[in-house]
């Protein structure tokens with residue numbers, strides 16, 4: 001990786017954004033957005049369609065002008081970027097291609113020539129697993145191979161900061177896993193990565209932290225496994241009633257529970273250990289033996305994400321819409 005990131009008033013953080021604003025006509029697409037990406041981390045940018053992710057990222061890359069706010073990327077303002085600054089960032093956009101009749105190695109020779117300290121073409125080919133395709137026309141590559149070439153192009157200059165925009169959209173499961181390995185590979189080299197994705201499993205697998213953008217601002221930012229922790233209960237407890245069994249006695253213990261038409265009982269518990277203890281004592285008292293399908297489920301990143309988005313859009317989470325809540 002290239003050395004020499006400057007340390008300025010924002011310390012060593014490669015990306016520092018505060019109060020960012022951008023409107024399209026009367027519509028405010030980015031509205032007082034704050035964000036920090038720390039050196040060497042993978043930060044996932046999450047948010048529903050139209051939340052303002054692409055607008056923000058393109059401002060950081062110097063491809064769009066902002067209306068207001070402060071932006072520092074590798075110590076520089078992207079609105080006044082210099083050639084040297086651009087060479088230190090790598091961009092893998094959502095779709096590239098269009099390499100026509102060039103071979104894979106021609107494409108990489110072309111892009112590496114644009115940088116002062118590029119990675120050697122042979123090295124790039126090996127990194128992305130395309131060495132065997134070096135002399136093949138890029139236009140004949142499969143979708144997954146094409147995406148790997150896109151990644152190689154994006155990192156040709158050995159960047160300190162990599163922007164990955166939905167890197168695995170359209171890839172089959174095996175190609176997705178390979179793309180993940182590439183992200184890990186560059187993270188392992190010390191690069192900082194800003195990953196935009198709609199896949200929560202991808203964020204979970206790759207990111208150190210995640211920022212959720214809703215309505216043009218960051219509404220939540222933190223370690224992926226703690227996202228939304230401040231706003232949610234501990235776990236969902238569920239079990240199935242036996243045939244002919246009534247929920248009334250257990251409802252006396254847990255008034256918030258819901259029972260669906262199939263006798264599935266569930267409730268959100270803020271104290272799951274205590275609740276489980278009381279449930280087991282209830283089962284013992286009623287001589288129920290085994291409790292059918294007893295489960296304690298911690299919220300997944302997806303549950304937390306949907307809840308955060310719901311809180312900030314006023315829409316119920318999709319999971320609640322799908323589930324049967326009434327008794």
Ligand SMILES: Nc1ncnc2c1ncn2[C@@H]1O[C@H](COP(=O)(O)OP(=O)(O)OP(=O)(O)O)[C@@H](O)[C@H]1O
Pocket residue numbers: 024029047048049050051052053054055056
């Ligand atoms: N050039 C433009 N002119 C007018 N409106 C735009 C323009 N670019 C984006 N918008 C609007 O700004 C809002 C934010 O768009 P943006 O592409 O930044 O969202 P996003 O979070 O990247 O969405 P997605 O997840 O669908 O890619 C959307 O309502 C979009 O329609």
